[in-house]
Amino acid sequence: MTTDTAPRITSWHAAPSVPAFTPPPGAVDAHCHVFGPMAQFPFSAKAKYLPEDAGPDMLFALRDRLGFSRNVIVQASCHGTDNRATLNAIARSQGKARGVAVVDPAISDADLEALHTGGIRGVRFNFLKRLVDDAPKDKFLEIARRIQPLGWHVVIYFEADILEELRPFLDAIPTLVVVDHMGRPDVTQGPGGTDMKAFRALLDSRDDIWTKVTCPDRLDAKGPPWDDFANAVRPLVEDYPDRVLWGTDWPHPNMQDAIPNDGALVDMIPRIVPTAALQQKLLVDNPMRLYWPDC
Numbered sequence: 001m002t003t004d005t006a007p008r009i010t011s012w013h014a015a016p017s018v019p020a021f022t023p024p025p026g027a028v029d030a031h032c033h034v035f036g037p038m039a040q041f042p043f044s045a046k047a048k049y050l051p052e053d054a055g056p057d058m059l060f061a062l063r064d065r066l067g068f069s070r071n072v073i074v075q076a077s078c079h080g081t082d083n084r085a086t087l088n089a090i091a092r093s094q095g096k097a098r099g100v101a102v103v104d105p106a107i108s109d110a111d112l113e114a115l116h117t118g119g120i121r122g123v124r125f126n127f128l129k130r131l132v133d134d135a136p137k138d139k140f141l142e143i144a145r146r147i148q149p150l151g152w153h154v155v156i157y158f159e160a161d162i163l164e165e166l167r168p169f170l171d172a173i174p175t176l177v178v179v180d181h182m183g184r185p186d187v188t189q190g191p192g193g194t195d196m197k198a199f200r201a202l203l204d205s206r207d208d209i210w211t212k213v214t215c216p217d218r219l220d221a222k223g224p225p226w227d228d229f230a231n232a233v234r235p236l237v238e239d240y241p242d243r244v245l246w247g248t249d250w251p252h253p254n255m256q257d258a259i260p261n262d263g264a265l266v267d268m269i270p271r272i273v274p275t276a277a278l279q280q281k282l283l284v285d286n287p288m289r290l291y292w293p294d295c
């Protein structure tokens with residue numbers, strides 16, 4: 001996509017509500033992104049969408065408005081393998097953000113070390129054809145082996161229809177794995193549907209596969225109040241309470257036609273995680289174990 005002429009997209013709510021639900025102290029928004037600012041950190045020539053700037057100041061203002069303490073910033077596909085926008089946001093967070101990078105397979109060990117120093121704790125492998133041109137499994141496995149000594153994990157983004165095809169690849173990843181948005185199940189099938197069953201089989205295959213119970217707005221086509229999402233996801237959190245993370249997904253890449261209200265997303269939390277003990281695990285203990293084990 002040429003970044004000179006393409007129209008830039010706004011995919012986030014201008015005035016999200018203050019949620020009725022109060023997250024526990026120290027809560028982590030463990031899946032969010034930054035876009036640019038483009039003048040400082042240009043988008044990739046291979047970007048599949050061209051967003052307006054959504055930089056660190058906006059992210060930290062949202063964090064405070066929603067009652068969260070920390071962010072895990074996931075490198076967005078529109079920035080390709082240039083992680084400078086993500087690193088800039090982490091550097092400006094005063095220790096309140098860490099990140100997940102997307103790296104070129106040819107990255108040097110010194111550059112991996114530099115990412116670690118900059119607050120990166122994982123790499124993301126993206127299998128969505130609408131977001132990336134290729135997803136080379138052999139190269140991804142090489143990267144996974146190289147990040148293992150750093151104590152990092154792999155974050156993986158795929159859709160439910162390729163889960164079975166991906167199983168040998170997933171089995172071969174030597175680090176802890178975090179699956180974005182539960183591998184995008186069809187939540188209308190309910191908690192015992194084909195997609196959720198297949199996803200549970202994956203979780204049962206290894207105790208170091210975690211997931212983000214995120215994105216009712218992406219997964220529940222009926223829209224708010226996202227009842228199908230709540231119905232399908234709540235039992236999953238109850239059954240895997242030590243392996244789940246939660247995040248806003250702000251600034252909601254590609255959601256410009258159904259922009260979610262971030263306050264409403266936070267108000268979904270008690271519907272999928274009804275007890276204070278489970279909320280503490282989901283929002284504080286689990287993300288802290290993964291991203292701030294030093295704290």
Ligand code: 0GY
Pocket residue numbers: 033075076077078131180249252253254
């Ligand atoms: C998400 C989902 C999407 C986009 C990206 O990196 C990205 O561009 O992750 C999507 O379009 O489904 O998790 O942000």
